Amino acid sequence: LFPCSCFHAVSFICLSLSQTCSVIADDVICRTPNIDQLAKEGVKLTHHIAAASLCTPSRAAFLTGRYPVRSVTEKIFCFFFLSAGKWHLGLNCKSRGDHCHHPNNHGFSYFFGIPLTNLRDCQPGHGTVFQFHKHLPYRTMGIVLLTAVVLHYRGVIGRRSILSFMFLLLSVTGVVVAFIMAVPYLNCVLLRDHSIVEQPYKSENMTQRMVHEAVGFIERYWNSAPGGKRIHVKQPAGLPHTKEGNPGTEETHLVFEDLMETLDRLGLRGKTLVYLTSDQGAHLEEISARGDAHGGSNGIYKAGKSTNWEGGIRVPGILRWPGKIPGGRQIDEPTSNMDLFPTVVQLSGASVPEDREIDGHDLMDLLQGRAASSKHEFLFHYCSANLNAVRWHPQNSSSVWKAFYFTPNFYPEDKTACFHTLTCFCTPEYVTFHDPPLLFDLSKDPSESTPLTPDTEPAFHFVLATMQEAVKMHRRSLKPVESQLSPANLMWKPWLQPCCSTVTQLCQCLELDSPVVVGYTV
Numbered sequence: 001l002f003p004c005s006c007f008h009a010v011s012f013i014c015l016s017l018s019q020t021c022s023v024i025a026d027d028v029i030c031r032t033p034n035i036d037q038l039a040k041e042g043v044k045l046t047h048h049i050a051a052a053s054l055c056t057p058s059r060a061a062f063l064t065g066r067y068p069v070r071s072v073t074e075k076i077f078c079f080f081f082l083s084a085g086k087w088h089l090g091l092n093c094k095s096r097g098d099h100c101h102h103p104n105n106h107g108f109s110y111f112f113g114i115p116l117t118n119l120r121d122c123q124p125g126h127g128t129v130f131q132f133h134k135h136l137p138y139r140t141m142g143i144v145l146l147t148a149v150v151l152h153y154r155g156v157i158g159r160r161s162i163l164s165f166m167f168l169l170l171s172v173t174g175v176v177v178a179f180i181m182a183v184p185y186l187n188c189v190l191l192r193d194h195s196i197v198e199q200p201y202k203s204e205n206m207t208q209r210m211v212h213e214a215v216g217f218i219e220r221y222w223n224s225a226p227g228g229k230r231i232h233v234k235q236p237a238g239l240p241h242t243k244e245g246n247p248g249t250e251e252t253h254l255v256f257e258d259l260m261e262t263l264d265r266l267g268l269r270g271k272t273l274v275y276l277t278s279d280q281g282a283h284l285e286e287i288s289a290r291g292d293a294h295g296g297s298n299g300i301y302k303a304g305k306s307t308n309w310e311g312g313i314r315v316p317g318i319l320r321w322p323g324k325i326p327g328g329r330q331i332d333e334p335t336s337n338m339d340l341f342p343t344v345v346q347l348s349g350a351s352v353p354e355d356r357e358i359d360g361h362d363l364m365d366l367l368q369g370r371a372a373s374s375k376h377e378f379l380f381h382y383c384s385a386n387l388n389a390v391r392w393h394p395q396n397s398s399s400v401w402k403a404f405y406f407t408p409n410f411y412p413e414d415k416t417a418c419f420h421t422l423t424c425f426c427t428p429e430y431v432t433f434h435d436p437p438l439l440f441d442l443s444k445d446p447s448e449s450t451p452l453t454p455d456t457e458p459a460f461h462f463v464l465a466t467m468q469e470a471v472k473m474h475r476r477s478l479k480p481v482e483s484q485l486s487p488a489n490l491m492w493k494p495w496l497q498p499c500c501s502t503v504t505q506l507c508q509c510l511e512l513d514s515p516v517v518v519g520y521t522v
Contacts, residue, residue: 034256035318038276041327042320043367047334047400049379049391050280051359053305053312055117056088057382058279058337063089063106065341065352065360069382070478085210091115092496099194109221112192112213114201115498121180122188123203126288128180129422141169185506186497196500199509211255215262222266270323273347277337278315280305284417295417302448303416306423307408308381308388309448311416325367333374334393334400339363357477378470383426384485387475390467391442401463402448403437436464 051061057068064071090101103111120126148165151157188200192213263269282296284304298304298311305312317335319325338360342352346362365371379391383406392401408424408431410416418424425431438451439460454460483489499507 034260035276038256038260038274038320039318041322042274042318043325043327044330045317045319045335046330046332048277048315048317049334049336050278050313050315051336051338052382053280053307055086055279059089061359062277062279062337062340065338065345065358066356067338067359067380067382069385070357070359070481085113086118087111087113087115088117091498094496096496096499097194102194104193110193110217112197113190113210115189115191116187119183119187120288121183122200128183130180130183182506185508186494186499189498191498196498196509199498199500199507207255211258215258218259218262218266218268222268270321273319273321273324273344275340276316276318279337281310281312281315283423284311285419285422287422300447303408303410303424306418306425308383308404309407309416310442310446313381319363319367326369329369331366333366333372334376334379334391335363335366335374336360336376336379378467378474380471380474385483386426387471388426390471392463392467392470398443400442401467402440402442403464403467404434405437406431406433407438437467439463 050058052058052068060068060071087103089103089106092098093100099105102115119129121128121130145165148157148162152159152162184200189196190198190201260274263272263274281298281301281304283306284295284298286293286295288294295304298314301309301311301314303309303311315337317337320327336359339362340360342358342360343363345352346364352358361375366374373395374393377393377395380387381389381391386406388406389402389404392403393399394401406426408418408426410424411418411420418430421430439457440448440451441457442448452460457463497507500509501507
């Protein structure tokens with residue numbers, strides 16, 4: 001559509017952007033002038049959907065254009081691409097240094113950031129995400145201990161058995177405490193390409209460091225990429241927390257200011273497609289070590305991260321490309337973060353892969369006003385590998401139907417979050433199944449407050465039947481892939497942990513003069 005030598009793409013994936021501010025809503029409650037200006041100069045997608053309600057599958061869908069349930073590890077379409085920030089799509093497979101899932105082995109030319117997730121454990125004084133104590137069977141443990149004491153006094157078991165039980169209990173507690181204390185040293189890793197920069201990393205001023213790397217990359221490579229000036233900067237603004245806590249609105253604002261000024265200074269504004277989004281909704285259950293609520297708000301949308309209610313998957317979407325995309329427009333049609341993959345592929349002059357199912361659609365006709373409706377008639381929402389909900393936007397209709405086959409059990413029941421587990425699960429003991437499915441018309445009830453019934457919606461049975469046929473077709477397009485959530489894959493494998501010194505030194509590398517290559521130390 002446009003010559004490769006005239007096209008760049010810059011993507012900002014903000015981790016739970018609504019934890020900072022609802023930046024494209026009408027009732028913005030905080031000041032984000034750079035993001036506001038981006039929205040005025042570009043197009044706002046008000047019905048933009050993340051392909052998953054958790055960061056790892058959502059990011060995988062963004063990079064591949066496919067539902068996460070389809071994907072195993074794939075090569076990503078990249079040329080001179082930078083990934084700066086949080087990767088969280090895997091690192092090693094069989095050994096500490098094989099880096100089979102590293103960004104540089106999946107199409108990216110340069111990586112600076114954290115390969116694992118953004119844990120609060122990485123910030124001194126912010127507590128831990130491993131809340132084992134909330135899931136221990138205290139009642140069972142108490143009954144066992146009381147029974148042992150009674151049997152001891154009756155002469156059934158001896159003192160040695162009691163002491164053995166207490167020793168076992170203390171040993172398990174010690175192992176758990178040691179694991180929690182070791183987490184920052186093993187998981188809080190900062191990489192530059194394949195080399196460790198810091199372990200554990202220093203979270204103070206991390207956002208500024210990420211921006212500095214991104215700006216430096218643009219300045220070095222904007223005019224030296226093979227085949228023209230083809231650059232993609234992936235800059236997750238949801239970076240490790242500063243010592244003050246969650247990255248505030250001002251910090252996000254400065255990220256945009258620095259990067260937009262760089263594009264202007266290099267004369268790239270008119271040659272660059274800028275995309276802003278979030279990988280999921282706000283994590284409502286996020287509570288600090290002091291008990292302060294850091295979960296943010298998803299506005300009128302129900303629930304949040306880890307659910308397929310709108311609050312978990314309805315995310316900001318802004319695209320700007322001066323001279324190519326008319327600015328100041330708002331599109332209310334359903335779109336997905338999966339759409340960026342085919343859009344960027346087509347703009348670069350390449351072809352979308354034909355050896356696999358691509359679920360995203362090229363957005364340019366919609367963005368440039370040549371099309372009035374979205375190509376997404378149906379969207380499928382998964383919780384883990386389970387089909388949770390279906391969205392249907394009939395052609396030539398303003399309705400957007402959404403059906404839930406099961407929903408998470410909230411706790412407390414008067415809240416729209418899962419405070420008892422700190423995230424909502426989709427295993428049978430944590431959900432309620434619905435037959436018939438819960439049905440909503442999001443065009444009239446975007447907050448999903450009142451399920452429809454055959455009495456309140458004459459088309460109730462027709463809508464559900466149509467969705468069921470779409471589900472059957474969708475499932476026929478799925479091919480079996482290895483479960484990434486199997487017990488073997490979920491089991492912690494300490495031999496795969498990055499380590500830049502030795503285990504006896506807790507893998508620490510502080511204030512290094514030069515980075516250490518991962519995998520060459522034991």
